[in-house]
Amino acid sequence: MALFTFRLPDIGEGISEAEIVGWHVKVGDRVEEDQPLADMMTDKATVEMESPVAGTVVELAGEPGDQVAIGAMLVTIEVEGAGEAPAAPPPPEEALVAEMPGEQVIEAAPETEEASASSAPVSSQPTAPLSAPSAEPRRDVQASPAVRARAKELGVDLAQVKPQGDRIRHADLDAFLLYGSGQGYKPAGRSVARPDEVVKVIGMRRRIAENMAASKRHIPHFTYVEEIDVTRLEEMRERLNETRGDRPKLTMLPLLIVAICKALPDFPMLNARYDDEVGVVTRHGAVHLGLATQTDAGLMVPVIRDAQDRNVWQLAIEIRRLAEAARSGKAKSEDLSGSTLTLTSLGPLGGVATTPVINRPEVAIIGPNRVIERPVFRGKEVVAAKLMNLSISCDHRVVDGWDAASFVQAVRRLLENPVLLLSD
Template sequence: MSKYIFNLPDIGEGIAEAEIVKWHIKVGDVVAEDDQLADVMTDKATVEMEAPVSGTITAIAGEEGDIIAIGSMLVEIAVEGEIDPEKLEELEASDNGAENAKADAVTSVQDVDIKEKNTPSEPAVEKQSEAAPAPVETAADTASEASQSEGNKPLATPAVRKRAADLGVDLRQVKAQGEHIRHSDLDAYLNYGSGEGYRPAGASRKREDETIKVIGMRRKIAQNMAESKRHIPHFSYVDEIDMTELEDMRADLNANRGDRPKLTMLPLMIVAICRSLPDFPMLNAIYDDEAGVVTRHGAVHLGMATQTDQGLMVPVLRDAQDMNVWQLATEIGRLAAAARDGTAKAAELSGSTLTLTSLGPLGGVATTPVINRPEVAIIGPNKIVERPVIIDGEIHARKLMNLSISCDHRVVDGYDAASYVQALKHLLETPVLLFAD
């Protein structure tokens, strides 16, 4: 038997170290060649590492979240017999198995969004599982409970018994108004009869303390957020926009869309952003503070903050200014889905020049989003609500929305930010201009 040391290979772009974000094996496991060993994350990507030989794992580099240097041991594998010299030479020639790093299956983290969870209205919709049907009390249940009544065990339906267990309530202390303890009896005990005075139902439910290691995407988000707040002097500006006409236009467009995708407010808002940006080039820019250089971009590569299971990511709508609303709707859906299922390519997750972030229906009154460094501005539409508005002395119901913008005060003056929001407001409140040449 011989031992093979699989060192963390050089996975390109001058990376000096990587973080172990997930182990797929443990010491003692038997692996075959090409079995997945671990996922490691660099500043650029998450890469899958595969076993270069078959054998038994005898040592691993560390725990999830540990940082290890390129070229240091990742795993040690005990191999039956001697490794074939040609195989060993092949492994050494491939830089200790660098060919096994599947660079095509990467998820870029360079431009991970660095703010609180502000997501666009389409990607922000989280999957909601259907509520499981409540247990139904049957004659069989009653008979079963009756058969268990010996030893002073109280009679209760399975649903009540489970709820009591979740709440930490001893059902023997609960007084029943009938033969069985019901939810109403449990509520009465929780509120009045526990001997502790009134307390809300469920107050006894208490989560245990948890210590969670911050690793992987969450660690990168934390680092980027800290860097952004540390280096960028933020200021935010908020204004109210009447979205009534635009909402009516959106309804008309959807009613006549045919087989095209259904429009949310996002594509229309992006059209307005792109049409108003040429007069405000200081906003569609990135700032290299080390070199002291601002690059003002002509094309609008719009980042969209998107919530995924791994954390916030920012897929990029490239050349958004060249797309119509239907093309934007299609591309938004495609990029959001790719970000969520991990199939987004590195090029689709980097290179944004301006970011749009929204919580959609959860948007709240106003936001103060954190800038996606090295960009210099981020736009945050908030929730649309219907409110009474006085027009010409009469009260009308209008659909209003607050629009937030955060800017880098080193590059963007407050006057410029306010002027831009006014220009954007004019387009959104007069939506016919979105389609006028």
């Protein structure tokens, strides 16, 4: 028998170290060649490291959240023979789970036996049945049929309810339900405390913390919000969906993206990235739009390349493709980097207004909010209109408030006159 040291290989991104996101093995496990050992996260992606040999695991480099330098020991494996190291594995061509800048992904760390024991959910105990009072309960309970029926439905013994008068009324039953009897009954609606949970901030969640802190620390944000009448836009969207065939259903997002791309040429300071370390702003000619996407693992931001060259149907297809890739964990690293402007939307949960955090080193982020139908004046008439607030947060070091407001007004004109979205 001999010991083989598997060292963390150069993943090919010019990095000096990677973080342990999670282990697939533990000390004492038997592993086969090409069996997954660990998930390691770099600045760009999470990659799966596989064993180059078969044997028994005798040592691991650390715990989830620890950093391992390139070339340092990751796993020591006891193998048969002399234990000579095979060639290092080639750099992975595709990340299984990838991180994007800005608002990003949450990686769940595997539980150790100790963590599992400490965080095991408390078993749910059934509510104790109502116990009889120490004194003989009243047998001459006076209550109307309606009160008796309600008490039966709630499982309340009326003998335990103290009336304020000569008979038990609904108010007496309400008081019993609100304050309880002290004899095992839990009033309806009372929340139940659960055990404290300690969650280690590692992996993607740590990247989120670092990136968001850096964004708020370095960027002086300001947010501008404007109300937009999208009544005609929604009518046009409904008509387009009636003729969509096998194409994906149009949401508001493809139409909004077209409006953004049409307005941006007059506001190049918004489609930009600011390298504050060297004091250079790069104003991009193409719109590579980051689109915040909610997944089970957290928020990911896949990128629509050259959004300015796509029509509403092409945008809808690309949005669906990127969303499915992100939610299934199959998004490639190139799908999750290189954005020049980000669009973040909470969909039907959009709220009245948002103040989104900029996806550094970008200089702006746009957030549509929920569409709400409200009465508005059209001349002297009051009519129903569908209204939506549009938020934009900007880096005040390189974007002036006038420019941000003027851009949103340009987008507003396009959305309120949707025929312009489909014209050249």
